[in-house]
Amino acid sequence: MDNFQQHLPTSVLAEILENAFQWFVVVDADSKILYINEDYCRFLEVTREEAIGKPVADIIENTKMHEVIKSGVPDNASPHYIKGTYMLANRVPLFVDGKIVGAFGSVIFRDMSDWKRLSSHVRTTMERMQLNIEDNSYTEYRLEDIKGSSPAIRKIKETTGIIAPSDLPVLIEGESGTGKDMFAHSIHQLSERSDFPFVKVNCAEVPVELLERELFGVYNPLTETVQNGRVKQADKGTLYIDEISALPLTLQAKLLRAMQEEEITPLNSEQSEKVNIRIVASSNISLSQLIEEKKFREDLYYRLQAITLKIPPLRERMEDFVDLLNFFLQKFMLHAGRRHITLATKTRELLQSYHWPGNVRELQNILQAAVYLAEKDTIMPSALPSQIKLSNVPSFQTTGTLEDILAEVEKKVLQSYLEEESDKRQIAKQLGLSRSTLYEKIKKHNL
Numbered sequence: 001m002d003n004f005q006q007h008l009p010t011s012v013l014a015e016i017l018e019n020a021f022q023w024f025v026v027v028d029a030d031s032k033i034l035y036i037n038e039d040y041c042r043f044l045e046v047t048r049e050e051a052i053g054k055p056v057a058d059i060i061e062n063t064k065m066h067e068v069i070k071s072g073v074p075d076n077a078s079p080h081y082i083k084g085t086y087m088l089a090n091r092v093p094l095f096v097d098g099k100i101v102g103a104f105g106s107v108i109f110r111d112m113s114d115w116k117r118l119s120s121h122v123r124t125t126m127e128r129m130q131l132n133i134e135d136n137s138y139t140e141y142r143l144e145d146i147k148g149s150s151p152a153i154r155k156i157k158e159t160t161g162i163i164a165p166s167d168l169p170v171l172i173e174g175e176s177g178t179g180k181d182m183f184a185h186s187i188h189q190l191s192e193r194s195d196f197p198f199v200k201v202n203c204a205e206v207p208v209e210l211l212e213r214e215l216f217g218v219y220n221p222l223t224e225t226v227q228n229g230r231v232k233q234a235d236k237g238t239l240y241i242d243e244i245s246a247l248p249l250t251l252q253a254k255l256l257r258a259m260q261e262e263e264i265t266p267l268n269s270e271q272s273e274k275v276n277i278r279i280v281a282s283s284n285i286s287l288s289q290l291i292e293e294k295k296f297r298e299d300l301y302y303r304l305q306a307i308t309l310k311i312p313p314l315r316e317r318m319e320d321f322v323d324l325l326n327f328f329l330q331k332f333m334l335h336a337g338r339r340h341i342t343l344a345t346k347t348r349e350l351l352q353s354y355h356w357p358g359n360v361r362e363l364q365n366i367l368q369a370a371v372y373l374a375e376k377d378t379i380m381p382s383a384l385p386s387q388i389k390l391s392n393v394p395s396f397q398t399t400g401t402l403e404d405i406l407a408e409v410e411k412k413v414l415q416s417y418l419e420e421e422s423d424k425r426q427i428a429k430q431l432g433l434s435r436s437t438l439y440e441k442i443k444k445h446n447l
C-alpha cells in the first residue's frame with residue numbers, strides 16, 4: 001500500500017475521488033463525513049465546507065452508512081430514496097488492520113430510469129455479442145469456397161450467382177452435410193444485404209416450446225421491453241432457417257406473415273413490429289411430402305419454393321470426389337504442418353467406393369483424422385474408420401465343398417491384407433501365422 005501511495009500523489013488521488021464515481025462520500029467510524037465530492041454536494045445543495053465533519057445523516061437523507069459501519073457488511077446496488085427519486089447506491093465498510101475505520105458510499109445510478117436504460121443497453125449489447133459469437137463460430141462462406149466441378153454443383157453455383165442479388169426467398173434441399181449452409185452464406189454474401197446481419201436458426205435444435213420467442217422475440221412486462229428474436233436480429237439482412245421442416249404449423253403462419261406483411265408480433269405482446277428480412281430456408285427432407293402429411297403449410301411452401309436449390313448427395317456426384325479429396329488433403333496437411341501426405345491406392349479405392357451417408361462433412365472429418373493420425377507419408381487403409389473398411393469386406397462364394405469355400409475365404413483375406421500392408425512380418429503377426437506359413441499360403445494362392 002505504502003508503495004502505491006509513493007507513486008500516487010495526493011493531487012491525483014483527489015482527482016480520482018472527484019471523478020471515479022458520479023457521487024461519492026467517505027465517513028469515519030462515527031459516521032461523520034470525511035470527504036464528499038463536488039458533484040454530490042451540488043446535488044444535495046450544500047457546500048463542501050458545510051458537509052465535512054457533519055454526521056452523514058444530517059446531510060444525506062435515508063443514508064444507511066451507519067448501518068454498514070455497524071454490521072461491517074457491504075450493501076451493494078441497493079435502492080436509495082433521495083430528493084423524491086430512487087437511486088442505486090453502494091456502501092462499503094473500510095477496514096484498517098481488521099478494524100472498521102469508516103465507510104464509503106457511491107451512487108451508481110442517479111435514478112432508476114438510468115438503470116433501466118443501461119440494463120436494456122447491456123442486454124442489447126449482450127445479444128449482439130451473442131449473435132456475433134454464434135456467427136463467428138462458423139466460417140463465412142463464399143461461392144468460391146464450394147468445391148466440386150460436377151455438372152450438378154456447377155449448375156447450382158451458377159443459379160446461386162443469378163438469384164442471390166434478388167430479394168426472393170430461397171429453399172435449399174439436400175441431405176445433411178451436402179453444403180446447404182455454404183450456399184445460404186454465399187447467397188447472403190452476394191446480395192445487397194451483405195453489410196447487414198446473416199442470422200441462422202436451426203429449428204430442430206431449439207426446443208419447440210422456446211422456438212416462438214427465439215424467432216419472434218418476447219415482451220417482458222416487468223422491464224416493459226422486448227427481447228428481440230432472430231427475425232428482428234436479421235432486420236435488413238438474411239435469416240437462414242435451417243431444418244425448416246421442424247417448424248410447428250402455428251409458427252409457420254407467423255413466418256409467412258413476416259414475409260408477406262413484413263410484420264411480426266413478439267410473444268406476450270400486442271404490438272406489431274416492422275421487419276425487412278430475406279429468408280433462405282433449408283430442409284433435409286422433402287417439404288412437398290410433409291404437405292401431404294399436413295405437417296407443412298402449403299401457402300408457406302409455395303412462397304418458399306419458387307427458387308429451390310436441390311443439392312444432390314455426394315454418392316450421386318462422385319465426379320466431385322477427387323476435387324474435394326485434394327482440397328481437404330491440402331487443407332489438413334497445412335493445418336497439421338505436414339508437407340507431403342498421399343493416399344495408398346487401396347485407401348483411395350475404399351473411399352471412392354463408400355456410399356457417404358454423411359456426405360461432404362463425413363469425407364472432411366475422415367480425412368482430417370487420417371492426416372493427423374498418419375505416422376508416415378502414406379495414409380494406409382488402417383487409418384480409415386471401420387464403417388469404410390467394413391463396407392468393403394470381400395464377398396466370397398458359398399457353393400462347393402467346405403474346403404473350397406474356406407480356401408476362397410483364405411485367399412480373399414490374404415489378398416486384402418497384402419493390399420493394405422507391405423510388411424509381411426506385420427501381416428503374419430496380425431493373422432497369428434509364422435512367416436514361413438504365410439509365404440506358403442501366398443505361394444499356394446498365387447498372390
Ligand SMILES: Nc1ncnc2c1ncn2[C@@H]1O[C@H](COP(=O)(O)OP(=O)(O)OP(=O)(O)O)[C@@H](O)[C@H]1O
Binds near residue numbers: 145146148178182183
Ligand atoms: N462443396 C463443398 N466444398 C467444400 N466444403 C464443403 C462442401 N460441401 C460441404 N462442405 C463442408 O462440409 C461441412 C458441412 O457443410 P454444411 O454445413 O454446409 O452442410 P449442410 O448441408 O448445411 O449440413 P446440415 O444439414 O447438417 O446443416 C462444412 O464444414 C463444409 O465446409
